Amino acid sequence: MALGLCFDEALKRAEMTRLIVTTDSSTAGVLQQAGPADLVIAIERRLVWGLLPSAAELDAFFAPRTTQSRGLHWLDDTPPWRVVEPGVGDRGLIELSAECDSVELWMGPEPNAQLILLWLLDHCRRERAAISKFVIRQLDMAVGGADPQPFAKLNPRILAPAQDCLELAGRAWRAYRAPTPQAWFDLLEADLTPLPRLERCVLDLLEELPHLASGLGATEARILQLIAPGGVHPFDVFPGHQKPNERGVYGYWEVGTLLDGLARCQRPAVSGLDEGPFALDMHNEPARLDRYRGSRLSRTEFGNAVLAGDENFCRHNPIRRWWGGTELTNERLWRWDRATRSLVVP
Template sequence: MTHLVLTADSSSAGGVVSAGHADLAVAIELRMVWGPPRSDAELAAFWAARTSQEPGSHWLDSVPPWRLQKFGMSDLGLIDACRRAETVEFWMDTEPNAQLVLIWLLDHLGPQAKSLGITLRHVDASLGETEPARLAEMKFPGVAIDDRHIEVAGLAWQSIRAPTPHDWFNLLSRDLSILPQLRRCVLEMLEELPARATGLGASELRILELIAAGYVYPFDVFPHYRQRFQRRVFGYWEAGALLEGLALAPVPAVSGLAEWPFTLVHNERERLARYKASRLSLTALGKAILAGTEDFSRHNPIDRWWGGTHLTNDRLWRWDPVLLVP
């Protein structure tokens, strides 16, 4: 029998196994904080037994086939795998994407999560950044999933997929303590909506602030410098897209980006080197945005997704610390 753990990224999965907390750890690596929402059919197929799903569209895609075979888990759906395992635990980091994966998981399983005997670990550390020896010594409280977990997760999952941010905002008035990291996730996601004054989300604004502070190379303003960046919603690839949006807009807020698109510069060593060597600076618009006198969306088209909300110039939901406004 197998001790199965689900995490939200491969580095966490590797750390949990290396620390001896799991026989098999599966990373659910879908990025729920970025891009348009997946359809209900796509989401259901992700957890189902493997048939014709595209690569990256099945919950076991992050695990090498030989390892799945070792534990008799090849191509199984989530529920069948949970039934086959001796114990099943969810180890989800504190970052917003991991919390969105958690509420999706709980909503998908519903009451079956109780009958399957799944344990939820209250993780309050970065699993992937903790040395295995240290992680082996760490103890995270584990609780059996009950009706309250399922109720709160289901409400939150439907809220983030709603066509406006209202329901997600309204979560702040509810008791979310059964999922200890969820309230912080709600706030951090709201902060990535366009700000009322600037038209930029918190991470975009932080990029401008760092450039203004003298960090002129692209990778110096990326979230992997956690203490410097101070925002946790987006990761490496998303930061590249955010910087491009600021630098390549019709009226840019950043100048000096030497190579793009970010997803392709990694294919050629010379292009990646030129990208890394780019010397960034703020344009007049970027400086005015930081001064609080200009709004990025007044000069540039907005077309991006926030959960189930499609943000455009005509439908630009904005956030400030007091209220949510259309």
Template sequence: MGAGASTMKRMILTSSSGVGLTYADRADMVVPLIFRFVSGPLPTSHHLDNYLKGGSFRGEPDVRWSDLVVQSPQTGRAHRELGLVWFCETCGVELIELWFDPSPNNQLQLVWILDYLRAEPYMVERLRLRLVDFDLLGADVAGLRERTVRALDVTERDFEVARMAWEAYRAPTPELCLGLLSRDFPRLPFLKPAMEELLAELPSPITGLGATEARLLELIARGHNRTRELFQPGGLLETRVYDQWELGPLLEGLASGPMPAVAGLDPKLATLAPHDARGRNAAFRRSRLLLTEFGKAVLAGREDFRSHNPIRRWWGGTLLTNERLWRWDGQSRSLVAP
């Protein structure tokens, strides 16, 4: 629906994957939410709230909900300094659609934003959930404009499921997330598959590798030794959990430590700052990867990578260390406690 085609004011909340919706003429304003919840420590509730409340305060997040929003003809720059909810009320937004695809980070964003909005009566009455059953990233604008995407009203039960799932993912152990797999969420059909994909990234009881790490080793073993073909979106790795920027640290983890599984990573990477994207990119491109003998043994299930190498990595609210190493047994779909 074009901006001037009707008096109904529509807003779409989506992930950064859905930025193409800005040009698909389906709403007056598209708000892409930028958080990545699948790697690194989770942002605090305080940080997330400030991101949505807007305004600029010293020491608060540099990025706010309005920063990726294209200026709308109706409201001009009004969104820049207002909180999301306050903006919707002030500008009389009549319909707020949630567009989040099945990928794990999108599903985590969906449960987070539902949990946040459940306490806001103005928003609750105007929310619609779109069941986006395709990947938003890479979808062409014409396709997004024409596509039929089923819409549901958001119910109290949906808010309850979102709260439960978001709390489970933020908990200090993955046990509550495992509990979600035995439940049915017919109105949030992509939540359980996403949670299972996330659990598969916990280290295996046999190899000590998560699903994406294991796939990386398999591809390197087959001779795919260039990071570009491994990391590019829609590339060989076919990872749905991590984006291309999160794969670098994962590969570095496999190539460093007392017993590396991968050799050939450019040694300059060890000296570059994490935020030096250009330098790190170039170093990754210069790398020619191959498996070490130990890496081959890990891939074959004869060695456990984590028995020989340190780990300190966040999985949701769970900090994985060698002493507190939760593992995921994909065959029995069960957790192995430390």
């Protein structure tokens, strides 16, 4: 039988009535094995880092699979065997939701999960038949941030996405994709109660813009704070479950790149990083990875001055990175003033 053929028959055979969508594949596997749902799909697309997909790619992500590139379809992070047996094939989210009794969105509080939630709700909000089956399960911890086994026994709080929730999701998603952070900042003046985790998400992401005085985002500043004793190993400053870096905006690869940016630049704020860059090539060579792991990091005098706000990192180093739909450069540097919680225009 072709993957997408006779879905009604496959649905009856598998008695698939409850679909869970989450943002971590290991947790999805545990939930699938534990049996709280007939099908669990993980979406691990990273939206807090790098260039966002184009408008056409965003529209196609949740649509039935046709010519989407690998990584640009909502089923790409789920093992094929998990979707073959129930006959899911290459279906789109709306098409699959229409044939299920319920769809549960298990989303953690971390910004990337909240952005995926905004994207998903915005895509589906005009499809009444599909959205009427949706409920949001509000998790209190990052889905991928701890041992996934306990998630199988959780019964997270439920939020049914009413019309005001859907409209807010659409507004917030457009704001994040805009070419400046202004519309995202303006959300702080709006009523965000229909999406209870959105205000924290808005602030967490704004805090990752370069700070007015230091030029560092909040995660970069936290890395420098943790290096203060000197002789600190690189992975000691990475975020994770029960680790001292509690910032949950960026993940493993992203924090590694940020540390590279602090240490491997024209005027470094960090010394002692003995290997790099932090990329897959390094991870594929055990000797290089061991050298990286054994590095002992210290702050430079410049790093001390930057953290104190006496020097600005961006004045001495080239900046070119993406924050949502905004390209940050030295010439076009949107900044964040934590003291006044205000956005500083270039």
